[in-house]
Amino acid sequence: MWTQRFDLHSHSTNSDGQHEVDDVAEMMEEQGVSVWALTDHDTTSGWKQAAIAAASRGIQFIPGVEITCTPAHPPMPEVLKARGQERASSSWHLLAYFPRHHPAVSETAVDAFKQWLMPRQLGREPRMRLMCARLEALGMPVNIDDVLARADGSVGRPHLAEEMVKLGYVESKHEAFERWLGDGLPAFVAHEKPTIAEAVEAVKAAGGFTSLAHPLYYGVDVPVLMNTLNNLGVDAVEAVHRSHDDMYRHALMEAAVERNMGITVGSDFHGLDYQQRPGCMPVVIDALHPMLTE
Numbered sequence: 001m002w003t004q005r006f007d008l009h010s011h012s013t014n015s016d017g018q019h020e021v022d023d024v025a026e027m028m029e030e031q032g033v034s035v036w037a038l039t040d041h042d043t044t045s046g047w048k049q050a051a052i053a054a055a056s057r058g059i060q061f062i063p064g065v066e067i068t069c070t071p072a073h074p075p076m077p078e079v080l081k082a083r084g085q086e087r088a089s090s091s092w093h094l095l096a097y098f099p100r101h102h103p104a105v106s107e108t109a110v111d112a113f114k115q116w117l118m119p120r121q122l123g124r125e126p127r128m129r130l131m132c133a134r135l136e137a138l139g140m141p142v143n144i145d146d147v148l149a150r151a152d153g154s155v156g157r158p159h160l161a162e163e164m165v166k167l168g169y170v171e172s173k174h175e176a177f178e179r180w181l182g183d184g185l186p187a188f189v190a191h192e193k194p195t196i197a198e199a200v201e202a203v204k205a206a207g208g209f210t211s212l213a214h215p216l217y218y219g220v221d222v223p224v225l226m227n228t229l230n231n232l233g234v235d236a237v238e239a240v241h242r243s244h245d246d247m248y249r250h251a252l253m254e255a256a257v258e259r260n261m262g263i264t265v266g267s268d269f270h271g272l273d274y275q276q277r278p279g280c281m282p283v284v285i286d287a288l289h290p291m292l293t294e
């Protein structure tokens with residue numbers, strides 16, 4: 001059995017989409033989509049509006065988010081070459097879904113997930129500003145410009161640690177990490193890009209499930225990609241994406257079924273100006289992740 005009712009990957013003005021949430025919902029309805037996920041990048045800010053917009057149109061809304069992660073596998077040169085790709089994307093995008101109707105999804109756990117997601121929206125410099133603000137509140141003011149001056153574009157905790165040594169707050173960089181800057185310590189603010197494993201853990205804790213978005217962009221062949229995902233606890237793969245031809249969709253679906261994983265389907269709709277339309281992607285119902293259909 002095939003269906004075209006699902007579109008589980010779309011963007012609004014809450015991230016880099018062209019249209020307001022309401023307009024996205026309207027276009028989904030026009031295209032015959034009845035199960036819709038809004039998956040803005042690293043934010044859940046459109047969920048409330050989307051839930052209302054979907055309900056008024058008789059669409060089932062699935063809260064989603066596309067999390068920017070570090071790559072879980074390096075690109076394979078022979079794969080890039082065979083596909084005519086110059087380079088692979090520098091981050092892997094992990095779709096996370098929290099189907100509200102499902103008993104595994106708890107409200108309080110989803111709130112904890114939102115807290116986890118918050119700092120991911122920040123780039124490196126805003127993160128560093130936050131860490132400086134924490135240090136100031138702890139009685140150790142640091143001038144952000146002095147920290148940035150130590151970095152060659154990509155600022156990180158070691159630069160802040162060096163500055164703390166210079167200011168005499170700590171004796172060594174090691175001490176700065178041990179007492180203040182290490183993961184979970186008082187001046188620590190999470191890095192914007194989690195690993196796939198970290199993102200999977202945060203989503204699972206909230207009862208949601210994950211699917212790797214547009215796998216074509218990463219330059220990894222299907223068996224290696226699917227084994228990597230399976231080992232990391234990723235639940236599904238976005239087999240049906242507008243960038244995939246039928247052969248690739250099929251190969252991913254078969255590989256997912258073999259490994260007892262699900263698939264998802266998404267237009268990755270960003271807007272009409274990009275010559276895109278939502279929906280209209282046939283998918284095998286039985287291959288979808290079970291939380292979507294049960």
Ligand SMILES: [Zn+2]
Nearest residue numbers: 066093213214
């Ligand atoms: Zn993406």
Ligand SMILES: [Zn+2]
Nearest residue numbers: 009011066268
């Ligand atoms: Zn996307």
